[in-house]
Amino acid sequence: MNNTQSATNSHPNWRFLVPLACQALLILAIPARAVYTSVTGETVVLQTVPVDPYDFLRGYYQTLRYDISRQENLDKLPGWDELPIQRNGDYTYLEEGTRFYVIMEAPENSTATVNQPPPWKPVAVSLNHPDNLPENQIALEGEYRYGWIDYGLERYYMPEDRREEINADIRQVNLKPGEQRAFVVEVKVDRFGDSVPVSLWVESRNYRF
Structure with missing residues (x-):
């Protein structure tokens, strides 16, 4: 019973963390692209x-x-x-x-x-x-x-x-x-x-x- 409740309680955290992680990746992608261009560009x-x-x-x-x-x-x-x-x-x-x-x-x-x-x-x-x-x-x-x-x-x-x-x-x-x-x-x-x-x-x- 306790294990079931623990697993259930963890779901809200994942629903919050996944969108947050996606936003962080989008933010990081912009400077990462600039770094790539600076390093590899002509x-x-x-x-x-x-x-x-x-x-x-x-x-x-x-x-x-x-x-x-x-x-x-x-x-x-x-x-x-x-x-x-x-x-x-x-x-x-x-x-x-x-x-x-x-x-x-x-x-x-x-x-x-x-x-x-x-x-x-x-x-x-x-x-x-x-x-x-x-x-x-x-x-x-x-x-x-x-x-x-x-x-x-x-x-x-x-x-x-x-x-x-x-x-x-x-x-x-x-x-x-x-x-x-x-x-x-x-x-x-x-x-x-x-x-x-x-x-x-x-x-x-x-x-x-």
């Missing part, structure tokens, strides 16, 4: 759009956009016509939430310049993950959202003391003659198209995330 350099130092580092997070965040920089590439497109008069745009892959190609001369490493260039897009790419190419997954193409590489966190240091560097660079300058970001991209940020280059200075 280093890719992305060109940012010009940075406004007064907007870049506000609050605890900073936001960056890339050349490949803009539809107009991709819509002439091979494969674009295969993506789901909506039309509004003369204007065409991707359907909201469309996920696709941008094929990035390494520069012919990948040696870092005096200031910073050269960025990779987009050469094609694909609705499905492409197989058998050349060694100098890799597929980066993006999603069209609210007029931009997001790659999960747009928001970064740095301690306050680092934000102030980077802001000072960006302001110093923008004081030089010429237009507002863009910077490059190093990311890791794995074989599935997932990516994680690694570092930001401000001219010759490199800041790791």
Whole structure:
């Protein structure tokens, strides 16, 4: 009798623990995926759009956009016509939430310049993950959202003391003659198209995330 009662009383614990364990696994899967991408991924350099130092580092997070965040920089590439497109008069745009892959190609001369490493260039897009790419190419997954193409590489966190240091560097660079300058970001991209940020280059200075 006591054994039966003990077994019966244990069931509520299992009903509570199993969902809790599933939630814990889901939470752990996110950083585990990032670790996998960091360890196995290939280093890719992305060109940012010009940075406004007064907007870049506000609050605890900073936001960056890339050349490949803009539809107009991709819509002439091979494969674009295969993506789901909506039309509004003369204007065409991707359907909201469309996920696709941008094929990035390494520069012919990948040696870092005096200031910073050269960025990779987009050469094609694909609705499905492409197989058998050349060694100098890799597929980066993006999603069209609210007029931009997001790659999960747009928001970064740095301690306050680092934000102030980077802001000072960006302001110093923008004081030089010429237009507002863009910077490059190093990311890791794995074989599935997932990516994680690694570092930001401000001219010759490199800041790791």
